[in-house]
Amino acid sequence: MxxxxxxxxxxxxxxxxxxxxxxxxxxxxxxxxxxxxxxxTVALTEMDFRLTDHEGNVVGPEALIGRPTMAFFGFTYCPDVCPTTLSDISGWLDDLGDEADEMNVVFITVDPERDTVETMAEYVGYFHPAIRGWTGPEEQIARVADGFRATYVRVPTESGDYTMNHTASVFLFAASGRFVTMIDYHEPREFAVPKIRRALEEETEGAT
Amino acid sequence: MKKYILTGTLAALLTLGGLSVPALAGPEDVVVENAWSRASIGMNRPGAAYMTIRNTSDEPVTLIGLTTPLAMMPEIHETKTNAEGVSSMSPAGEIVIAPGESIALEPGGLHAMLMRLQEPMTEGDTFPLTLLFDDGGEVTVEVPILGIAARGPED
Known part of the structure; x- marks a missing residue:
């Protein structure tokens, strides 16, 4: 027992x-x-994907090497976060002035089903002219998100449509392609702009 | 007998009083400031409107919904961003505003989500948006439509 x-x-x-x-x-x-x-986030040099920019050019991570890069995810049917991020970025670029000319600024859609090349072209046209819009097949978008360690997921809405939950941070890379830092969603300009300057300065460090 | 009548009168008075004291949340109790929205591209995408809603009465008010001729499904939604930086959006449900307090509908937080637009939102136009409260009160505000890249009511 x-x-x-x-x-x-x-x-x-x-x-x-x-x-x-x-x-x-x-x-x-x-x-x-x-x-x-x-x-x-891995370096751009370690990423491998093929997308199309809003002017119809085939683009990949190598298109970003040589200049510092600011990249972020979103979708054009997004009513709140994405226009806010795009306007925030437009504001940062205005603050940086000529320095911003040295940067790649890329908006990558997580909703390629609705965001065609034409849709992206129309959408980015409303924001700072430096902002490029990239789209492509779903499996290529998945590869981009994987390299960035970003996530996105499709969520149905009550109106019968769908929305996308997605990483809303802005990713900064040096000209060498090395990942520098992230700007959180809606981070105040006084923090965001110095972070971008850091990525811009890494350019000269990377060259030595 | 007298007593009953008195009680009845009192009850009637109390009922009347009870009806009139928590006055319907109306323009005299709720002040809406700095309303703005962004222009839309066409009608397929949902729009968003922002504002500050202040409860100037001494009773809590509960915002339960919205109506507008501009959109078939206007709803208060809330954007949340988690520790991993992932943003998501969901209906905010009823919103209680304590006496003397205000709530801000602003980018990245609460916003009036305008689903199923009936016409495009054109920069420079305005549209009426009615806030519905749980006691049947309503407040209508005229919301200016700013540019797509607008960041706040002053843009």
Missing amino acids: RRRAILGYGAAVVGAVALMLFVGWWRVDGPGAPAPVGQL
């Missing part, structure tokens, strides 16, 4: 340990892992 009780306890302990290990694996490496946390 006593032996059976001990066996029972033993089994319970083993079970509990196994459960803990499983939960640990699930949350750290398994399907429950918080996807990009701790993982940094």
Whole structure:
């Protein structure tokens, strides 16, 4: 009787340990892992994708090497976050003045189904002229997001349409393609502009 | 008998009083300031409008919905950005504004989401937007439409 009780306890302990290990694996490496946390955006030179810009040119990460880059994700059917980000960026570029001419500024859609080349062309036309709009097949967009460690997901709305949840940060890369830092969504201009200057300065560091 | 009548009168008075004290949330209780919106590209995309709603009464008011001839489905939505920088948007539900307090509908937070536009939102135009409160009160505000790249009511 006593032996059976001990066996029972033993089994319970083993079970509990196994459960803990499983939960640990699930949350750290398994399907429950918080996807990009701790993982940094890779350098542009390590990315591989093919998209089309709003003027119909085939573009990839190599198109961004040689000049510092500011890139971000969004979609043109986005009523709040995306126009705000695009206007914020337009404001930062105005602040930077001539310095901004040295930068690539790329808006990458996460909604290629609705954001065709023509749609992107019309949309970016309303913002700062330096902003380029990139779109392409879904699997290529997925590769871009993977390299950036960005996420996006399609969510149906009550109106029968859908919206996209997506990483709203702005990514900064040096001219060498090295990832420098991120500007959080709606970060105040007094923090954003110095971060962009840092990416611009990395250009000369990268050259030495 | 007298007592009953008195009670009845009192009850009637109280009922009347009860009806009139929490006055319908109307223009005298709710002040809407700095309303603005962005122009739309066509009619397929949802629009967004922003404003500050202040409760100047001494009772809480509860905003339950919106109506406007501009859009079939106007709704208060809230954008949230999580620790990983991912933004998402969902209906905000009812919004209680405490006495003397105000709520801000602003980019990246609460906003009036204008789904199923009936006409394009053209820069320079305005449109009426009616805020509906749970006590049946309504406040209508004329919202100016600014440029697509507008950042605030002054742009």
